[in-house]
Amino acid sequence: xxxxxxxxxxxxxxxxxxxxxxxxxxxxxxxxxxxxxxxxxxxxxxxxxxxxxxxxxxxxxxxxxxxxxxxxxxxxxxxxxxxxxxxxxxxxxxxxxxxxxxxxxxxxxxxxxxxxxxx
Numbered sequence: 001x002x003x004x005x006x007x008x009x010x011x012x013x014x015x016x017x018x019x020x021x022x023x024x025x026x027x028x029x030x031x032x033x034x035x036x037x038x039x040x041x042x043x044x045x046x047x048x049x050x051x052x053x054x055x056x057x058x059x060x061x062x063x064x065x066x067x068x069x070x071x072x073x074x075x076x077x078x079x080x081x082x083x084x085x086x087x088x089x090x091x092x093x094x095x096x097x098x099x100x101x102x103x104x105x106x107x108x109x110x111x112x113x114x115x116x117x118x119x
Contacts, residue, residue: 013115017108024104025067027097032065034083042084054078070105 038044045053047061054061056075063069070076080098 010115013111017111020104020108020111021067024070024101027101027104028065028067030097031080031083031085034085035061035065037084045083050079050082053082070101073102076101 035047035050036044047065048058051058051061054075055078056071060069060071060075061079064071064076064079071079076098085097
């Protein structure tokens, strides 16, 4: 019985990680769309331009946009600001993108730690 419960728990953790990855990739598309968006007040930018303005490297921007890795909070805030996304406190809606990305990063880490407890 305990073995079946562990198999169920492992499967649940794996499913949650897959769902978080899908949400992270969607959020990355939003970040990319803001970076690519061009208007008279907000010209489109390259990943390298955003990276330089944010104090990081282009691969960090690429990883965020492709849903591979969410950077630490201060850097994440700089990146989102530099692509034209509003700060979390000023963002409309129940959950700002920055808060969503933080949640995904934290939950992924929690689920990875939890999965280490299964035999």
